[in-house]
Amino acid sequence: MKTLKELQESLKKFLTEARDLCDLVDKEKRDFTAEERQKVAGLLEDAKKVKAEIKTVQDDEAMRKSILDLGEGIEIKDGGQNGNGHGNGRVKGAQFLAEAQFDTLGDAFVRSKAWQDWLKQVAPGGHIADSRKGISSPPLEFKRFGLFRKDLITGAADTSAGAFLMAEDTGIYEPLGRYPLTLRDLISTRTTTSDAVEFVRQTTQVHQAAPTAEANVTDYTGATGQVSGEKPEGSTTFERVTENVKTIAVWIPATKRALSDVGQLRGLIDQELREDLGEELEDQLLNGDGIGENFTGLANTANVLVQAWDTDLITTARKAITNLLVNGKQVPTAWLLNPQDWETIDLLQDLQGRYYWGGPQTPGQRTMWGVPVVQNFFVPQGTGYLGNWRKMVLWDREQATISVSDSHADFFIRNMVAILAELRAAMGVIRPTGFVEVDLESGS
Structure with a gap:
């Protein structure tokens, strides 16, 4: 019997081949030939069969997992062995004691694959540098060593009927409430990539504009009757404002x-x-x-x-x-x-x-x-x-x-x-x- 990975590879092969053939037809902007149509139909049929096999394997694995979960806390040596002691290679009931095969919880921790893979990432040479901060290992779960065993039987224990009396979770959450926020909808909002922003603000305006007569002399001396025609000069001031983020x-x-x-x-x-x-x-x-x-x-x-x-x-x-x-x-x-x-x-x-x-x-x-x-x-x-x-x-x-x-x-x-x-x-x-x-x- 093929493994789940082998079945998935087969499914991928059938679908890829069918897709490539469709892409070829689209690229050449033509219709399928009778032979191509028959081939694609055959590939899809094969893919459907493999898909059904994958579902069967996944259902079997889910059933095995349920057996393992239900067997927590009991000593089952090898549920995968048949009556004559020979395992069938599929049901791995020995997983009930998989972690208990280690001497201690610490032994199980340091020898776990998840821990070893993480250690290789943070300490390729087998040593974590003192300068390295903020490390965080992956969470590792252990269901053996009596960590989750409940020996005390009470009305609230999950081995008692009381555990089955559960209130319905309506999903309703009623917070205390907050004030409506209205100001930000009124003002201008922009973005910045800096830690400070600057803008220029005018502090005085130009108010020197005035009607001006046309000059009547080329060399203005201020004598009576002379008109210089000089335009008034305006002035204004600004300030630069910096606001920090x-x-x-x-x-x-x-x-x-x-x-x-x-x-x-x-x-x-x-x-x-x-x-x-x-x-x-x-x-x-x-x-x-x-x-x-x-x-x-x-x-x-x-x-x-x-x-x-x-x-x-x-x-x-x-x-x-x-x-x-x-x-x-x-x-x-x-x-x-x-x-x-x-x-x-x-x-x-x-x-x-x-x-x-x-x-x-x-x-x-x-x-x-x-x-x-x-x-x-x-x-x-x-x-x-x-x-x-x-x-x-x-x-x-x-x-x-x-x-x-x-x-x-x-x-x-x-x-x-x-x-x-x-x-x-x-x-x-x-x-x-x-x-x-x-x-x-x-x-x-």
């Missing part, structure tokens, strides 16, 4: 068992960690104080326009728009407001009890004085921002990544891993006067 990171510990036993857990961890990075990034974009590794957020950026409280919320908001148009020379793209402040504005009513902003039945995007309103949980209550949000730029150095390692403290010997999430980015407000910080509270 900053790292935002967070990690949590987990057991290796948790990662391997519950595949869904890692997905949840990835999601939680990434969302935590997103919240911190949003907070930094607005409120970073520029100290240490913090971004210099919009609230702490110099030369941002300010709109003081004036009469009431509606009046203050309208004056902020004028402030931005006149002093910032920018058309606003959105308001950014704390949800509680927007609730206050949304509930404003006139003297007849009618909502200024349409009430609860108003559909679509909410606006204030024609400018879209975006709610953000990281804007402090009592303060709002109006601006052309394209004038804030985020440069992605590396998008959020997740990595796992046991190279932390004593995690290796405790079967624990550190799951690390981090992103690297830089941000800059390229036009501070493109934004207005608005005071939404009287007397503040």
